[in-house]
Amino acid sequence: MSGSEELLREGGPVSSGSAALDDILAGGFAANHIHLVEGAPGAGKTTLGLQFLREGAGKGESCLYITLSESRNELLHVAGTHGWNLDGIDIFELVPPELSLDPEREQSIVYASDLELGETVQMVMAEVNRLAPARIVFDSLSEIRLLAQGSLRYRRQVLALKHFFAQRDCTALFLDDLTEQIDDLSLHSLAHGVVRLEQIAVPYGAERRRLRVYKMRGRAFLGGFHDFTIRTGGMQIFPRLVATSHPDDGRPQRYADSGIAELDDMVGGGLDYGTTTLIIGPSGSGKSTLALQWVYAALQRGEKALFVSFDETRRVFERRAAGLGMDVRDHMADGQLSFRQVDPAELSPGEFSAIIREHVEREACVVVIDSLSGYQHAMPEEQHMLLQMHEIVTYLNQQGVLSFLILAQAGMVGHMQSPVDITYLSDNVILLRFFEAHGEIRRALSVLKKRTGRHESTIRELSIGKGGVTVGPRLEGFRGVLTGVPVYEGEGSRLARTGEPR
Numbered sequence: 001m002s003g004s005e006e007l008l009r010e011g012g013p014v015s016s017g018s019a020a021l022d023d024i025l026a027g028g029f030a031a032n033h034i035h036l037v038e039g040a041p042g043a044g045k046t047t048l049g050l051q052f053l054r055e056g057a058g059k060g061e062s063c064l065y066i067t068l069s070e071s072r073n074e075l076l077h078v079a080g081t082h083g084w085n086l087d088g089i090d091i092f093e094l095v096p097p098e099l100s101l102d103p104e105r106e107q108s109i110v111y112a113s114d115l116e117l118g119e120t121v122q123m124v125m126a127e128v129n130r131l132a133p134a135r136i137v138f139d140s141l142s143e144i145r146l147l148a149q150g151s152l153r154y155r156r157q158v159l160a161l162k163h164f165f166a167q168r169d170c171t172a173l174f175l176d177d178l179t180e181q182i183d184d185l186s187l188h189s190l191a192h193g194v195v196r197l198e199q200i201a202v203p204y205g206a207e208r209r210r211l212r213v214y215k216m217r218g219r220a221f222l223g224g225f226h227d228f229t230i231r232t233g234g235m236q237i238f239p240r241l242v243a244t245s246h247p248d249d250g251r252p253q254r255y256a257d258s259g260i261a262e263l264d265d266m267v268g269g270g271l272d273y274g275t276t277t278l279i280i281g282p283s284g285s286g287k288s289t290l291a292l293q294w295v296y297a298a299l300q301r302g303e304k305a306l307f308v309s310f311d312e313t314r315r316v317f318e319r320r321a322a323g324l325g326m327d328v329r330d331h332m333a334d335g336q337l338s339f340r341q342v343d344p345a346e347l348s349p350g351e352f353s354a355i356i357r358e359h360v361e362r363e364a365c366v367v368v369i370d371s372l373s374g375y376q377h378a379m380p381e382e383q384h385m386l387l388q389m390h391e392i393v394t395y396l397n398q399q400g401v402l403s404f405l406i407l408a409q410a411g412m413v414g415h416m417q418s419p420v421d422i423t424y425l426s427d428n429v430i431l432l433r434f435f436e437a438h439g440e441i442r443r444a445l446s447v448l449k450k451r452t453g454r455h456e457s458t459i460r461e462l463s464i465g466k467g468g469v470t471v472g473p474r475l476e477g478f479r480g481v482l483t484g485v486p487v488y489e490g491e492g493s494r495l496a497r498t499g500e501p502r
Contacts, residue, residue: 057088205345227350281432310374
């Protein structure tokens with residue numbers, strides 16, 4: 001017996017048809033064992049089952065789909081919506097003959113409700129003996145439960161199927177739609193592995209789908225909930241991001257300049273790669289523009305960047321950048337800069353993490369998330385959002401990425417509040433404020449924190465115009481700038497020149 005055959009016989013991994021799910025399951029389903037895939041109707045069990053069989057058929061394995069709840073035509077329709085064909089997959093259906101219009105298949109179709117449970121199970125066993133499949137999907141256990149009319153008989157029949165499939169070296173998925181959630185009918189103790197699919201309705205926006213592996217004997221699987229979507233082509237699963245599974249990249253320490261000498265002086269000569277910078281301030285104070293300045297400088301150095309925006313469209317972003325003298329359209333066209341506009345009503349937290357991981361793996365050196373206020377709508381539970389942001393920030397830092405988090409404060413002047421406190425996760429904190437002088441609204445810039453080194457403690461004026469971003473000298477003669485209600489007590493000669501469009 002070869003090493004691979006021995007591994008399969010001992011329960012080695014069998015691919016699920018999804019690389020992401022294989023990662024979650026630490027390799028895939030266990031060979032020659034049964035696994036329970038449970039979820040309410042519409043959760044995606046059939047799609048998962050078909051992907052599992054198509055993976056086997058693509059490897060030349062014999063595959064069998066046993067259906068007591070859906071007809072062949074329904075299965076073909078599901079496959080067709082994903083652009084799949086089911087070549088190499090045998091379908092054995094136990095449905096009423098009147099559902100079929102093909103006279104050639106009448107002899108192979110049986111009306112399950114007219115049969116005793118024992119007869120139904122015997123027919124399944126006979127078909128398995130005839131085809132000798134390596135992979136089986138049994139859809140669904142709810143029909144067996146109804147025929148059994150009792151928990152003891154039901155459990156015995158499922159146990160008989162389990163041993164029968166194992167003796168014939170079959171890896172089987174049993175689908176259960178959870179129409180009757182009764183504790184004494186639970187199959188968790190019989191199954192080698194249990195995967196539950198959930199579909200959750202949210203107050204506004206698209207429904208959220210997620211899966212959880214309840215058990216997988218002998219495997220260090222990735223626990224917790226993992227978001228997924230069902231799109232053309234099948235299930236797209238987004239494993240939960242665990243920063244500790246992505247160790248430090250080991251790159252030497254290096255600094256990123258912004259292209260503005262005065263701004264670099266304020267942050268101690270530049271920002272460190274592998275750190276996270278929080279830019280905080282009221283709406284319109286220049287937070288996104290300041291982050292864009294560092295992105296544009298990175299692009300000029302030939303580096304790749306990702307700009308994730310919850311707040312503005314691609315068209316507005318391009319026009320705004322061009323108006324500041326930072327035309328990024330060519331960089332976007334050649335893929336050096338990726339701009340991802342996301343809709344918080346449609347985006348799940350897992351998909352958001354997957355977007356970031358995808359671009360970091362493509363060697364993005366700078367990542368901007370604009371803004372956390374928009375992302376909070378996609379994940380309204382503040383505590384869970386902070387936990388996920390902790391994983392994302394740690395992951396980015398360990399990969400040597402220079403990351404920026406934009407956070408808008410409530411209010412324009414005076415007392416302002418932040419919707420979420422994420423300063424403790426940030427290595428650097430830059431604060432923007434409005435102030436009034438000589439009948440004009442101006443912007444003030446200060447660096448409150450730099451964890452990896454020195455920074456200026458001064459407050460400088462920030463100007464934004466056609467020439468881009470300008471950082472002026474330190475503000476003198478002001479009192480109360482950071483409170484949001486400053487008082488000007490000095491001379492105007494120290495202020496930046498006005499007149500440029502803002």
